[in-house]
Amino acid sequence: MNYHIVTYGCQMNLHESEKIAGILRSVGYEKEVPLEEADIIVFNTCCIRENAENHAFGNIGALKKLKRQKKGLIIAVGGCMAQEPGKVKVLQEKFPFIDIIFGTHNLAELASLIERKKSEKRVVSLYEDRRETEDGAQPCRTSYPNAWVNITYGCNNFCTYCIVPYVRGREKSRSAAVILDEVRGLVKEGYKEITLLGQNVNSYRDGDVDFPALLEMVASVEGNFRLRFMTSHPKDFSARLVAVMKKHDKILNLLHLPAQSGSTRILRLMNRRYTREEYLEKVALLKREIPEAEITTDLIVAFPTETEEEFEETLSLVKEADFASAFTFIYSPRTGTEAAKMEGRISDEVAKDRITRLVACVNENTRRKSEKYVGREIEVLCEDFDEKRGLYLGREPLGRMGYFSSDTNCIGEFVRMKVTRANGVSLYGDKIETR
Numbered sequence: 001m002n003y004h005i006v007t008y009g010c011q012m013n014l015h016e017s018e019k020i021a022g023i024l025r026s027v028g029y030e031k032e033v034p035l036e037e038a039d040i041i042v043f044n045t046c047c048i049r050e051n052a053e054n055h056a057f058g059n060i061g062a063l064k065k066l067k068r069q070k071k072g073l074i075i076a077v078g079g080c081m082a083q084e085p086g087k088v089k090v091l092q093e094k095f096p097f098i099d100i101i102f103g104t105h106n107l108a109e110l111a112s113l114i115e116r117k118k119s120e121k122r123v124v125s126l127y128e129d130r131r132e133t134e135d136g137a138q139p140c141r142t143s144y145p146n147a148w149v150n151i152t153y154g155c156n157n158f159c160t161y162c163i164v165p166y167v168r169g170r171e172k173s174r175s176a177a178v179i180l181d182e183v184r185g186l187v188k189e190g191y192k193e194i195t196l197l198g199q200n201v202n203s204y205r206d207g208d209v210d211f212p213a214l215l216e217m218v219a220s221v222e223g224n225f226r227l228r229f230m231t232s233h234p235k236d237f238s239a240r241l242v243a244v245m246k247k248h249d250k251i252l253n254l255l256h257l258p259a260q261s262g263s264t265r266i267l268r269l270m271n272r273r274y275t276r277e278e279y280l281e282k283v284a285l286l287k288r289e290i291p292e293a294e295i296t297t298d299l300i301v302a303f304p305t306e307t308e309e310e311f312e313e314t315l316s317l318v319k320e321a322d323f324a325s326a327f328t329f330i331y332s333p334r335t336g337t338e339a340a341k342m343e344g345r346i347s348d349e350v351a352k353d354r355i356t357r358l359v360a361c362v363n364e365n366t367r368r369k370s371e372k373y374v375g376r377e378i379e380v381l382c383e384d385f386d387e388k389r390g391l392y393l394g395r396e397p398l399g400r401m402g403y404f405s406s407d408t409n410c411i412g413e414f415v416r417m418k419v420t421r422a423n424g425v426s427l428y429g430d431k432i433e434t435r
């Protein structure tokens with residue numbers, strides 16, 4: 001018996017799929033196989049924007065035929081969409097062939113839901129909120145040499161556009177001792193990059209241990225590994241955190257700091273709790289202490305009532321904050337959020353025009369910054385082999401992807417390479433040596 005997992009959404013969800021795989025293996029499923037060959041198919045869904053939901057709907061719908069042909073095939077749907085208020089009904093009506101629906105708070109229960117399915121036609125299990133911070137699931141990691149470690153679950157920020165607080169519940173921090181144990185174990189197993197995960201890592205708290213203190217503890221774990229963390233909310237990004245980043249070589253000088261907009265009025269409507277100026281002060285604080293640091297971001301265009309001038313403030317922020325790269329999104333109304341009730345929706349035509357201009361602006365920045373790398377030596381952590389290009393790939397400490405050829409398998413090794421060409425965030429070059 002084998003499984004197939006389809007994952008949508010953020011790193012948090014990718015990591016959760018590793019936990020789902022671990023649970024499936026613990027109840028006798030052997031390995032991940034292509035969708036058509038699987039005995040159980042699990043959809044780990046996302047509902048952050050409408051198109052994420054539409055993808056899932058399309059792909060779940062396409063399984064109707066397979067389900068009819070293959071007796072005993074189990075189809076399970078979990079994740080943020082399953083947890084969305086009212087969505088279970090929609091899922092059941094649209095796809096009566098779904099066997100199991102589970103939410104974001106009861107992942108650990110999946111094994112018993114599969115057991116229940118043997119005697120029940122359809123199993124649905126959703127909790128209002130997460131009960132414990134430990135889900136007991138032993139992840140089956142698929143991202144070697146990188147490993148994700150949750151430090152918080154949920155979010156309390158209620159940005160007005162965002163569905164996450166409704167589908168992931170209130171923010172809860174895992175205990176520092178448990179996190180440290182997990183990291184020590186991963187380093188011992190040979191993982192070379194640890195990424196601490198939370199919707200807003202900066203609000204982590206376990207007794208006296210806040211995020212800078214936790215980061216310092218993790219960075220002090222012995223071993224040869226890189227340390228990253230995401231996501232940082234600008235309102236909570238502090239000088240103490242910068243000091244910890246500066247002190248420890250293991251912590252990459254790479255910060256994902258979602259700005260969302262360059263306009264203070266729009267930021268207020270988004271309930272982000274910082275102004276454009278305050279955002280730029282945080283950027284300046286980081287660059288003053290660590291001049292080589294790179295910042296990546298998330299940006300939304302066409303939030304309700306956004307004017308052309310306000311959009312242009314987002315364009316100018318890209319230049320002023322000197323983002324290395326950015327994820328850019330068209331605002332997507334999410335039922336149940338504050339912004340979905342706001343007047344002043346921006347037309348699709350204007351939204352598309354703005355996103356096109358923003359993408360061009362971000363790309364131009366990325367290109368200019370990457371070109372400076374040509375002729376330089378960098379060290380990448382090799383993470384994969386790209387069949388299409390016939391090249392190995394890995395990230396340099398500031399997040400750019402380096403491609404190189406090698407006769408030996410380098411996955412999991414730190415490789416020095418000389419950059420000969422840049423294309424967007426990708427750098428191409430020759431391997432010099434392996435560490």
Ligand code: SAH
Binds near residue numbers: 163258330333
């Ligand atoms: N917790 C993180 C990211 C959460 S979701 C943070 O606070 O930054 C990832 C990104 O999706 C957000 O940063 C935002 O840019 C985008 N996003 C969230 N809701 C959205 C919506 N309704 N429409 C468009 N983009 C959205």
Ligand code: SF4
Binds near residue numbers: 200
């Ligand atoms: Fe959503 Fe805001 Fe929480 Fe991020 S901080 S998950 S954008 S509500």
Ligand code: F3S
Binds near residue numbers: 168
């Ligand atoms: Fe992540 Fe999407 Fe849920 S971005 S937290 S999987 S809504």
